[in-house]
Amino acid sequence: MRRLLWLPPPGxxxxxxxxxxxxxxxxxxxxFAGQGWVALLVLAAGLALMAAAAWQLARAHTTVLPFHPEQASHLVTTGIFRRSRNPIYLGDLLLLLxxxxxxxxxxxxxxxxxxVLYMNRVQIAAEERALARKFGPAYLGYCARVRRWL
Structure with a gap:
């Protein structure tokens, strides 16, 4: 499969x-009062979310990198992935917030x-197509149960 993106998510x-x-x-x-502390708390939440998701993917021995979703070896639907299909991107959003x-x-x-618009239209849409081809009905059922973001 060709590379999905012209600009990867970290970029x-x-x-x-x-x-x-x-x-x-x-x-x-x-x-506003406490502005720095609020920003740091949101930053910490985003980093924690990303770390939890990456740990779960690594534990399942599947790829963390979004460039070639067809290389995923397992469909992870537990832990943080029970609440969000894209917890790393949600973490990215929290970092930006x-x-x-x-x-x-x-x-x-x-x-x-x-x-959010770019990620939904470009990155996530391409990943979802690749994962639907790879995991079929299991992935489609997962998409029906779990939202993209939250």
């Missing part, structure tokens, strides 16, 4: 984070939507 996260920084420079920001909170720019919330 998308870095690109959106850079755009957020530019938006903050051009638009100014807001500050933490960055938006840290920067204090309301305009950056629009860029979170851009991240």
């Amino acid at each position: 998308v996260v870095v690109l959106i984070a850079g755009l957020m920084w530019l938006v903050r420079r051009w638009s100014g920001g807001l500050a 933490a960055w938006a909170l840290w920067l204090g720019s309301l305009f950056n919330l629009l860029l979170l939507g851009l991240f």
Whole structure:
């Protein structure tokens, strides 16, 4: 199978984070009491979610990398994957939310939507097609029970 993406998910996260920084420079920001602590808590939640998902995938001896989903050896549907089909991408979203909170720019919330739109339309859609071909009815049943994000 050919490579799915022209820009892999970590690159998308870095690109959106850079755009957020530019938006903050051009638009100014807001500050609120505890802003840094809230951002750090959201960051920690995102990192914990990503680590839990990566640990579960590694424990199942299947790929963590999104570039070739057809190389997945097991369909993981337990643990955090019972709540989200894409917990690593959800973790990425939390990292970007933490960055938006840290920067204090309301305009950056629009860029979170851009991240979700890109991931749904490009990355996740391609992964879902590959996983449906690989795991068939088991994957389709999983999709019917578990949401993409939360």
